[in-house]
Amino acid sequence: MSCPICARPASPSYRxxxxxxxxxxxxxxxxxxxxxxxxxxxxxxxxxxPEKPSLPH
Known part of the structure; x- marks a missing residue:
């Protein structure tokens, strides 16, 4: 898995x-x-x- 910010390999501590x-x-x-x-x-x-039907009060 790569870091979503910089694309380096993910660290187990900060995954x-x-x-x-x-x-x-x-x-x-x-x-x-x-x-x-x-x-x-x-x-x-x-x-x-589609509209949701309203519940009777």
């Missing part, structure tokens, strides 16, 4: 990353929204998906 540095880079991307989906993605799926 799936090769080092603490790459693990921290990945964490930083998560915390700053670097892995978020752009707006509008998934809206097409919602329009074509």
């Amino acid at each position: 799936p990353f090769c080092s603490r540095r790459c693990a921290d880079i990945d964490l930083g991307k998560w915390l700053t929204g670097g892995y978020s989906l752009p707006e509008g993605v998934g809206e097409e799926e919602d329009e074509t998906a």
Whole structure:
């Protein structure tokens, strides 16, 4: 398995990353929204998906 950040071989201590540095880079991307989906993605799926029936109250 290779590191998803730099493509070096993964280290068992930091798997799936090769080092603490790459693990921290990945964490930083998560915390700053670097892995978020752009707006509008998934809206097409919602329009074509069948509506769920509402439950009676």
